[in-house]
Amino acid sequence: MKILRISPLCLRRSYASFKPAPKLSVSDLNESTLEAKYAVRGKIPIRADELRSKIKELNHGLPYDRIISANIGNPQQLDQKPLSWYRQTLSLVQYPTLIDKINKLDKNVRDALYPPDVVDRAKKLLKSTGSVGAYSHSQGDTLIRESVAEFIHQRDGYPSDPNNIFLTGGASAAVLYLIQVLSSGTKTGFLIPIPQYPLYTASISLNKAVPIGYYLDEANDWSTDPKLIRKLIKENKEKGVTPKCLVVINPGNPTGSILTEKDITEILEIAAEHGLVVIADEVYQENVFEGQFTSMKKVLAGLVEKDPQSYGNVQLASLHSTSKGVSGECGQRGGYIELVGFAKEVKEIIFKLASINLCPVVTGQILVELMVNHPKKGSPSYDLYNHEVSSIHKDLLERATLLYGSFQKMTDVECNKPRGAMYLFPKLNFTEDKYPKLFKKCEELNLTPDEFYCTELLEQTGICSVPGNGFGQVPGTYHLRTTFLPPGTEWIESWSNFHKDFISTFKQK
């Protein structure tokens, strides 16, 4: 029957009468897409995927039977269980018929399947969204934006306007919008912390703008130095680059640091003076072990209250996400931006971009609602919710402490104490005088010492981490980022053993 598949036009002749053009090569593509780098899913994680496939083969010959994905904060890929409150509600909004079906069951059976507050919330959300299969308003469902505004109000003690909330497909989509809108030419500068989360440099590359890295102070718990920022603004203006935006990641990724209120105030003063939009990436606001998270919005609202003339023009975009915290619902793509102080016409352009993307996934929007408006004491779901949340917090702290402890014991590794987020960013104190063999090897392989270390760590132990150069580091220093999410202690032991061998192979005796 093959002949049926050939069009009549083709049957008329054996060969086409034209000279075929060649395929595209990378040199035909958008240069900015070639330049963008994203190490978190870069060379080493891609190699980890290959090894993961290899492990499935019989007699794979590798000295391990699993890959430890410590390259990315993806808790549910490891063993973190989703919160029942989230998943119960989502299962009902996905299948509303079930609400009627369970209503016909005995009360005991029904309540064991779905606590009444879950059913109520699901109904309320269905009433607002209509169906999770319908496009929502491009800015996100109204009811959910109202809940987000109320959450911010409760958190900060200052009101928030639901019209300033944009629900987004995770915080990544928010960053991509904002950087796209603000990149008004190849002379637009974005001040970003170094080390940074590489989504920032990637988005800046894609928009052909200029990253201006401000180094965080490793010796002082990765703190932010306002003087340095001011200096960079001055220098870049002199070079013809206009700094237009300042990115703050708090709690820090990959550093795990937490900004003090004093630091935040100084950053906002710089923003007010230089008309910089502040992007406050606060997706780890629930992941705090030591110290206290203070939102950029809270500090700004306080400053505006006290001195509206000086601070009234500050434009702040703060981001939150359902992927981190105790939610860890990375694959569900929920998040929001709060825009403060932006002109109406500018918000309209951001809205247009959101419209071109139609709408953020509706179930992700619902997760935002469930995160910001969770069961309160006394409600049927509260005890289980509270128990699950506490266990996750406890677990994360234990794992962070354990991994931190073992880095402290490793030769020539220095690591700041984790305060927040999901990562450690230890320094590998490799210098050419102490590690001549290592530097020679790296030169041969055209790798930096951190790339080589992470590559070897992966090949020998199956642990996938990300070299510090994917995040940025002071030249001549070497780091790596690892999450502390993988369960158990066995992988940490195998890392320690690897490290011992590495040192004994490469360190000058």
Place this chain on the structure above:
Amino acid sequence: MKILRISPLCLRRSYASFKPAPKLSVSDLNESTLEAKYAVRGKIPIRADELRSKIKELNHGLPYDRIISANIGNPQQLDQKPLSWYRQTLSLVQYPTLIDKINKLDKNVRDALYPPDVVDRAKKLLKSTGSVGAYSHSQGDTLIRESVAEFIHQRDGYPSDPNNIFLTGGASAAVLYLIQVLSSGTKTGFLIPIPQYPLYTASISLNKAVPIGYYLDEANDWSTDPKLIRKLIKENKEKGVTPKCLVVINPGNPTGSILTEKDITEILEIAAEHGLVVIADEVYQENVFEGQFTSMKKVLAGLVEKDPQSYGNVQLASLHSTSKGVSGECGQRGGYIELVGFAKEVKEIIFKLASINLCPVVTGQILVELMVNHPKKGSPSYDLYNHEVSSIHKDLLERATLLYGSFQKMTDVECNKPRGAMYLFPKLNFTEDKYPKLFKKCEELNLTPDEFYCTELLEQTGICSVPGNGFGQVPGTYHLRTTFLPPGTEWIESWSNFHKDFISTFKQK
């Protein structure tokens, strides 16, 4: 307690010591984001939102009590019910604990809640994804990509490679990636049909590339004219613009036309000769009322089989989505691209872009699986599935026919018979000699006649449609796009009445 919120730094002084910078205005933003237009959610739909809010007020004073959203193909916002097969499975993958819980129920109760093939599929998907809350591979879950490849194989009779499948957040995300990657400067041309779906012009604007519109032939059922495309390629090359990609929307949006195999073959010949990447937007492949859908991939595979030398270099990206068809799951953001013929290095760049976005929403990926690998005859879910699918098809055909019939009766309206997709794109035969008052009014209001017509239609009847100029049309012609999704006949009657009044007001007697 307010004092606690003010930082120590602020307490030291009453006023800041700097001159505050002004807020951003639109002139400070990325020019390309200002220029991008997206009429489907543009001025008229935004006005419809305002009216929708107004309707909620007591004594709103409007002559209608609901807005008819005919501007966007959003079936579940109207009254299309989701397929039980989709939603049952999604509810289980969202809440896997339910699988254990229902296992403890009596078989009768259990099977009434969840047919066994739903439970099996949910388990299989959970095994592959781990959790819908975990980031997946950036290209999408492997099992699901295998199902997509098998679906394409069955559909076309030619094999498909799962490594060439990229799962995406709806087809929109796919279009945005592809146009971004291919836009290698301000002289890159994209051949797009006119009328087109405005996502294309919007993406091309955002990437500062050049749209090259090829008019579809309205007098011949909106067919494609290969001669015209060849002429445009020649002219644009002479002007220094390099056509790099040719977009085909089949079944057509907004036109509802279907490409013949002969047309597709000619398009592929042009692509082979000029090295154009073909983007085949085939999201309406299931929405066919008359004639038959033939995929671009099938025709290409046939040509390559017969004449690999001429056609072996053709690069095709074909798109599909869970938002349209009988699925209509717009808010869930599922879709895929099949890449055929692309160099490995080019696919790597597309993969990198996907990585920067982390992963398409996992529940949307699962919907793709459920769409391409649905219950087969004999399986427990088949009868209900088949019944629901047939009803939706029947319903859509009825609504299309009804609306088409009423356009045929309207004075000075011409409409091609709908063959596929979800839209009608009638022509408003308004000419200055017959409608002098209309053209005078439009000049006063700085609106085109189609914009004015759609605005009046909305204000007077609550029906939200999109003017033809949002999609492109031959200069001096006026159209509008409407979906035929809204239920009932009452809205169609009110449109007919509005039209009569409009004609009697504006047409020269």
